[in-house]
Amino acid sequence: MRLGNVWYQGQPRVAVMMGDSDSGGCQLLPKEYSATDDLWEHLMDDAGRERLMRAASDSVTVRDLGWRPPVLAPSKVLCIGLNYRQHARETGADIPTVPVVFNKFPSTLAADGEDIPIPAATRELDYEAELVIVMGRRAFRVSPEESLNYVAGYAVGNDVSARDLQRSTSQWLFGKSSPGFAPLGPWITTADEVPNPQGLPIQLWRNDVLCQNSNTEDMIFSCQTIISHLASVWPLEPGDLIFTGTPEGVILGLPEDKRRWLQNGDVVKVAIAGLGELTNRFVESRDD
Secondary structure, three states: OEEEEEEEOOEEEEEEEOOOOOOOEEEEOOOOOOOHHHOHHHHOOHHHHHHHHHHOEEEEEHHHOEEOOOOOOOOOEEEEEOOEHHHHHHOOOOOOOOOEEEEEOHHHEEOOOOOEEEOOOOOOEEOOEEEEEEEOOOEOOOOHHHHHHHEEEEEEEEOOEEHHHHHOOOOHHHHOOOOOOEEEEEEEEEHHHOOOOOOOEEEEEEOOEEEEEEEHHHEOOOHHHHHHHHHOOOOEOOOOEEEOOOOOOOHHHOOHHHOOOOOOOOEEEEEEOOOEEEEEEEEEOOOO
């Protein structure tokens, strides 16, 4: 099941995607469901998902919709750094022995198709294609073996990073949490359709040039390990998001004389097999 938060005729709705193509049709849930944030308990079992499918009506086409982030109000946006072996190597970092954890503010979320403002404070803006875990049930002190039972689904993400700001302090938050720095979408694919999150091709294009081309099997710490590790410290609540790290191919991993940081007008597309494509344009900030 694939479902996302949309605007339809000026109203906030939830769309259920039909078929395999993001250019195809979809159906809208009743207006009483204005966001996926209202639906976590329905997404956690076959019966709940079937009820939602039966409730969906009002057939429309994707081109009639405006996307919103597929999760609107997570209590936490947690992220794992240096979680692909080849990415750690390209940046000259040691392979971590425990997950590298940082966070973004919920205000960083952006939708598919939304323009991402480039802060005036950075000159070194980078992309990071990522698989994002969407929690559907409260998880606290859970084992790796049971951790995926708490997942509602998965989405495509981009951990936008201002490298100069990131390096200016020992904590990464400063370079990771400007408005729009967590594009997510276009929809959530429910966990029942992703039996193995460790075998997904993941790619990123900048202006139609392929820059990242890997597979989630290269993760150092699996989704199961990540969830269990985070839940050993924090209760993970329904709707919480976990960005699971990026593969090799980021701008930072290039030789210094080859680095061409993101600029005004650049279009970045992230694709994960079976989960969809996320596309955003980067623009000069108008609010600085």
